Amino acid sequence: MDLPVFADIEAAARRIAAEAVVTPLLRVFDRTDGRLFVKAECLQRTGSFKFRGAFNRLSMIPQDRRAAGVVACSSGNHAQGVAAAAKILGMPAVIVMPSDAPAVKVANTRGYGAEVVLYDRLTDDREAIARAIETERGSTFVHPFDDPGVMAGQGTAGLELCRQLAEIGLVPDAVVVNASGGGLTAGIATALETLAPDCALHTAEPAGFDDHARSIAAGERVGNTARGGSICDALLADRPGIGTFAINSRRVHSGVSVSDEEALDAVAFAARRLKLVAEPGGAVALAAVLTGKIDLAGRTVVVLLTGGNVDDAMLTAALAR
Incomplete structure (x- = not known):
């Protein structure tokens, strides 16, 4: 990259x-x-x-790709940042979150309008789940750090x-x-x-x-x-x-x-x-x-x-x- x-x-x-x-x-x-x-x-x-990086990255998505939305994986803070940025920019968002994430983070992510998909932190591959959603929906994957x-x-x-x-x-x-x-x-x-x-x-x-x-x-x-x-x-x-x-x-x-x-x-x-x-x-x-x-x-x-x-x-x- x-x-x-x-x-x-x-x-x-x-x-x-x-x-x-x-x-x-x-x-x-x-x-x-x-x-x-x-x-x-x-x-x-x-x-x-996390809002800083999320809003910057989502702002860089071309207008003709925004309707397909974004997908991200996060234990909670990137999730909320992406969800809030997507809401501001008028984009749908799907966030893959661990089932043991703090309840306040899950609730806040949903409160910003994002769809939350839960996974098991100990057994599941969160990025694989997110990438599958990216392929299925044509979304833009927003990595939490890389x-x-x-x-x-x-x-x-x-x-x-x-x-x-x-x-x-x-x-x-x-x-x-x-x-x-x-x-x-x-x-x-x-x-x-x-x-x-x-x-x-x-x-x-x-x-x-x-x-x-x-x-x-x-x-x-x-x-x-x-x-x-x-x-x-x-x-x-x-x-x-x-x-x-x-x-x-x-x-x-x-x-x-x-x-x-x-x-x-x-x-x-x-x-x-x-x-x-x-x-x-x-x-x-x-x-x-x-x-x-x-x-x-x-x-x-x-x-x-x-x-x-x-x-x-x-x-x-x-x-x-």
């Missing part, structure tokens, strides 16, 4: 400007040993950064955070990104290459699903043995994408992983300290910094709080800790 370049991110920013939210960059603390900022993508339209238009759309978050820091006279020394298939990481990596080439980029993943960290260390794409079992449902892709790894393998400095309990503690921190609602998978980068796995060490560090689509019971469990 043609990998996105910085000009593609700038074009994506123009495409999504009328619909996407410029999310705030919040200063968490500013100490002698370092500064921490949070890019609050949980406040993005549909409750996650698509240049999706990556470019996600990269607008990196464009924004660099500009927001520049407004207060700072540049990022490190950016920590929650990683699943690597689309957001690849988009931000592409933005940083131009805007902050000396910035270190780190991935954060759930324990047992650290395929990015292991792939970066190995120099090749490696997968996870488990297909489920973490509360971080948004981050359970089985391996990095082909296109995303082509970018991330040369740009990501290192990856770390956090436990489900550490992710829940970060959810509680976001609620109590930042007054933000986050889902566990959206808070692993924050957890990585709070647990000292990413050292501030006199640096300006930005973490992406990528999603806030959390069931009431999960949020309650986090706060109860």
Whole structure:
């Protein structure tokens, strides 16, 4: 595939400007040993950064193909992003979602007008199901991460955070990104290459699903043995994408992983300290910094709080800790 370049991110920013939210960059603390900022993508339209890539990609579909609609597969955040973008653009959408996806994500996806097809995460191949629908209906398949238009759309978050820091006279020394298939990481990596080439980029993943960290260390794409079992449902892709790894393998400095309990503690921190609602998978980068796995060490560090689509019971469990 043609990998996105910085000009593609700038074009994506123009495409999504009328619909996407410029999310705030919040200063968490500013100490002698370092500064921490949070890019609050949980406040993005549909409750996650995924709207950026979805709206950009759907906007690129030619008019004569839009009536056939789109099909996507997702545990919930890409699902909602595609469903909302399709509704805005007047296109039908079918979303293939795991049967164990958080109820709020399934309900929201249907609420945006999409048809939802459920599958078993442990036994079924979601992409095969989606591709069959694509063939049957003549739809456009919108991959959750391994698509240049999706990556470019996600990269607008990196464009924004660099500009927001520049407004207060700072540049990022490190950016920590929650990683699943690597689309957001690849988009931000592409933005940083131009805007902050000396910035270190780190991935954060759930324990047992650290395929990015292991792939970066190995120099090749490696997968996870488990297909489920973490509360971080948004981050359970089985391996990095082909296109995303082509970018991330040369740009990501290192990856770390956090436990489900550490992710829940970060959810509680976001609620109590930042007054933000986050889902566990959206808070692993924050957890990585709070647990000292990413050292501030006199640096300006930005973490992406990528999603806030959390069931009431999960949020309650986090706060109860």
